[in-house]
Amino acid sequence: MTLPDDYVRAVEAVLFAAESPLTIDSIRAHVGAGDVRAALGRLTADYAGRGIHIVRRGERWQFQTAPDMAHMLRRDREEPRKLSRAGIETLAIIAYHEPVTRAEIEAIRGVQISKGTLDVLMEAGWVKPAGRREVPGRPLMFATSPEFLVHFGLASRRDLPGIDDLRAAGLLDPVDLAFDRLEDDEDGSGVAQSLALGRDEP
Amino acid sequence: MTLPDDYVRAVEAVLFAAESPLTIDSIRAHVGAGDVRAALGRLTADYAGRGIHIVRRGERWQFQTAPDMAHMLRRDREEPRKLSRAGIETLAIIAYHEPVTRAEIEAIRGVQISKGTLDVLMEAGWVKPAGRREVPGRPLMFATSPEFLVHFGLASRRDLPGIDDLRAAGLLDPVDLAFDRLEDDEDGSGVAQSLALGRDEP
């Protein structure tokens, strides 16, 4: 491994000194013109296998400790507050479906969201309002924030666990849409078949 | 350079996440028994020549950005700002009467000038001190700078329009004349509004 040049060193220092994840533009504002992305690539490789890593979170980059060091560091630290089951499900629905309205969240969960649930997610900084749906009543939509990606260690929303499989299986589509597609795909026989199972079983 | 072993990596991560410099004992409290000093030596060598260093302060150790990168952590950003009314008037008096003392500026303006006003003009680079008036107290005099001419697109101070030009342009309309004209206006807001526009009126 060769020593990094001064531009790479500057990116390294700025990222290290930062109090929050930095975009490429904000890094460049400090280190001046140059290939920040290439420098980040070089640094990411340099730190792979070390006790600290460089990671991308959305469009932002930061240093953090290697995940396998968790047990060394957890001591004398408070665990982040535990989310309720309603909170976890609501967060998952927002993350996998965003932007999504409160009514859409409730349709998936089959139960009304209590007022505190969204508040807790917004207070944690993981969820933020994301405009209004242009339908009658113009309901507010919700989406995840950059802090959500940081907290859950996601480079982007595409890294949400299993999101590609869920999408491929149509499990991120509304029931109506999924139902119509089932009818089209299998022109009724599939429906009949799966329900035959339902009927035959005791 | 070989990759560090897990003990070295643990020391690295602990040092990174620490909120203050750590003694060898407090590092050991986190990472468990082992040669912390050797691990620190290894890390110090690994980071030599990088953008961040491991440094020893007395009996405590910490990460910090490389000293030659300190200037990167600070970034100057220029923000356009309009001169205040006091600022532009003071600048005008200096331009038309230079060299002038602060007392003379105040006599012409009829209003005291705050210390900040001249500071702003000097910070902008348009005004500079120009010797002292040989009167009791030897007050400082001010004059415009070459940058002043450049900024305002003037070849010389003689290019500033004279009093007769100002009168011809309607810029000498006495303020109370403007008031007379506006007294016909019924409501106060109309007066305020037209006053703001007063100098544009024929």
Add this chain to the structure above:
Amino acid sequence: MSDAQLTLDLDGWEGPLDLLLSLARGQKVDLRKISILALVEQYLAYVDSARALKLELAADYLVMAAWLAYLKSALLLPRDPLAEPDPEELALRLQLRLERLSAMREAGARLMARDRTGRDVFLRGAPEGLRTVRKAAWQAEIFDLIAAYGRISARMRPVMHVVADREVMTLEAALERVSMLVGERIDWSVIESFLPEAGERLRRSALASSFVAALELARQGKIELRQASPFAPLYLRARA
């Protein structure tokens, strides 16, 4: 799942769909292969047992129970092609909803199991921080400068009140003229006849001065004044 377990967990569910999903999971098969009919029966059994124990059930559990009872009977009856809505469609929709809730529940669990900041990975404890020093780039236009000087000049220039040159007849001149002319008249003469030939501005001044002169001469006993009524013509005559 026994009734006892069900009642123990009475408050553990977040609504009927949650309960249905738990029951469906009890079938230990792919959700796409669950028996909706078995599920319906389990749910109805749960609601019955809760009632038997005289437990208060939230209204939405009872609404779901009524709906499922309807679905059950529709599924069991010979298929009526004209029946609306088609019970098999209803069953499929319920199954799709359960699949979606289940998918999100698993996604939530996987999300929570990730390496989370502050629990599994840590950020730098004492970052130096980055500083942005804002520097003002002062702006002003040449017009602002000139206008400002115009404003100061207008404000500070000595204020001069100029009175336009006006044609006037002084009181002295009027006294002299009226005394002279009144001696030459024998009878009453209207005051306007004492005024000089002049333009309108001088005439107004002369009228005012001559009127004051007439009052003064009358006070001195040199002339007499006569006026029929207010604003009527004013006549002058030398005192005999």
